[in-house]
Amino acid sequence: MTAQRTSTCRICARPLFDFVEKKTGGLCRGCAHKQATEKVAAVREQQDRYAERPLTHEDFEMVCQSTDLEAACHLVFGKAHSKWSKRGPSALTISERTLLAVETFFGETCNGGVDQYLGNESGKLAKDLPEALLRVGLTSYVPLAIEIRQRQRTMNEDALDDLTNRFFEPYDEHAFRRALFDYIRDHEDEFV
Ligand SMILES: [Zn+2]
Numbered sequence: 001m002t003a004q005r006t007s008t009c010r011i012c013a014r015p016l017f018d019f020v021e022k023k024t025g026g027l028c029r030g031c032a033h034k035q036a037t038e039k040v041a042a043v044r045e046q047q048d049r050y051a052e053r054p055l056t057h058e059d060f061e062m063v064c065q066s067t068d069l070e071a072a073c074h075l076v077f078g079k080a081h082s083k084w085s086k087r088g089p090s091a092l093t094i095s096e097r098t099l100l101a102v103e104t105f106f107g108e109t110c111n112g113g114v115d116q117y118l119g120n121e122s123g124k125l126a127k128d129l130p131e132a133l134l135r136v137g138l139t140s141y142v143p144l145a146i147e148i149r150q151r152q153r154t155m156n157e158d159a160l161d162d163l164t165n166r167f168f169e170p171y172d173e174h175a176f177r178r179a180l181f182d183y184i185r186d187h188e189d190e191f192v
Helices: 020-022 029-053 057-065 069-087 095-118 123-136 138-151 157-168 171-183
Strands: none
Touching: 020 029, 029 171, 057 069, 057 171, 069 095, 069 171, 095 123, 095 138, 095 157, 095 171, 123 171, 138 157
16 A cells, blocks of 8 residues: 555645545644644633633533533632632632532542542641532531541541541542532522
8 A cells, every 4th residue: 555645735735645634634744733732822821811810601601501510610610719829718609618628529539538638728628528518419428528627637547548438438420520510500609
């Protein structure tokens, strides 16, 4: 089999191998690379600008219609988190505190166990966690969260491992994500 060149680059008109044409949709490698790089830079710039302003009703509408519940939650979480970083916990609404407490609990514990959850900035929200879980409807985690709050300064490694194991017993990624998404959707006026 010989490689055919039956078309040319849409941008610079260089002859293209057919397999390159198929892969890039009609661009030579140089032009394809340049175009992708420019696209990524544009998206990043948009995201940077986007991070500076609060959520609008249009953003929230987009979040509620998203079928990617994780990405939708993370978008709202990102806003609440940057508000927390810039203006401190007292600037947050109850729903923002709730989202931060629950998302960081699941994120950090799934990632590195209760040890990591308490060791990172998320541990500062452990005092809010039982009430936050109740608000979101993740009631099966409430006893665990109360125990974490009560014992957070006195636990040794074994106790932390035991709590991590207990976290994963009822863990259902889809149920967790659905509950948090529904909570966000039902509290628009505290996120926008
Ligand atoms: Zn080209």
